[in-house]
Amino acid sequence: FTGSAFGSAAIWQYESLKSRVQTYFEEARADWMDKIRPQKRGDFRKQVNSWWNNLTEGQRTVTGIIAANVFVFCLWRLPGMRRTMFTYFTSNPSSRALCSPMVLSTFSHFSLFHMAANMYVLWSFSSSIVSLLGCEQFIAVYLSAGVISTFVSYVAKMATGRFEPSLGA
Numbered sequence: 016f017t018g019s020a021f022g023s024a025a026i027w028q029y030e031s032l033k034s035r036v037q038t039y040f041e042e043a044r045a046d047w048m049d050k051i052r053p054q055k056r057g058d059f060r061k062q063v064n065s066w067w068n069n070l071t072e073g074q075r076t077v078t079g080i081i082a083a084n085v086f087v088f089c090l091w092r093l094p095g096m097r098r099t100m101f102t103y104f105t106s107n108p109s110s111r112a113l114c115s116p117m118v119l120s121t122f123s124h125f126s127l128f129h130m131a132a133n134m135y136v137l138w139s140f141s142s143s144i145v146s147l148l149g150c151e152q153f154i155a156v157y158l159s160a161g162v163i164s165t166f167v168s169y170v171a172k173m174a175t176g177r178f179e180p181s182l183g184a
Contacts, residue, residue, distance in 0.1 A: 073145030105180035121161025
């Protein structure tokens with residue numbers, strides 16, 4: 016999984032760089048159109064765009080991860096989703112589904128405090144680590160760390176004979 020994650024991140028990084036170069040030339044060509052076009056005032060989309068553009072690359076990267084964690088947290092609160100959540104979003108070495116929970120449980124938090132604390136820490140170091148690794152490599156590290164820690168949890172549970180489900184990385 017880790018090899019695939021980093022291989023995919025390298026391809027994504029290449030494509031991202033290629034896209035940025037193309038966008039640069041397209042924006043340079045279209046820049047003069049913005050000067051002659053009438054500007055709207057109070058446009059909500061522009062305000063959101065302005066907020067988004069003021070975030071660092073790390074904060075923008077982590078915003079997606081936080082959104083995924085909040086979405087999964089909300090799914091835990093839906094009674095009709097409980098069976099699916101326990102099957103795919105908790106790790107248990109005696110479960111039928113072994114591989115997908117290794118990735119999906121990384122986004123799973125049952126306690127609001129636990130999720131808020133983890134997301135705060137993630138947000139606080141995101142700018143520095145993403146500037147060091149790049150967003151693609153950071154996501155590969157994030158997912159790989161979740162899978163590896165879940166695998167270690169599987170090994171520990173097998174060694175101790177305790178097969179209760181757990182969630183989180």
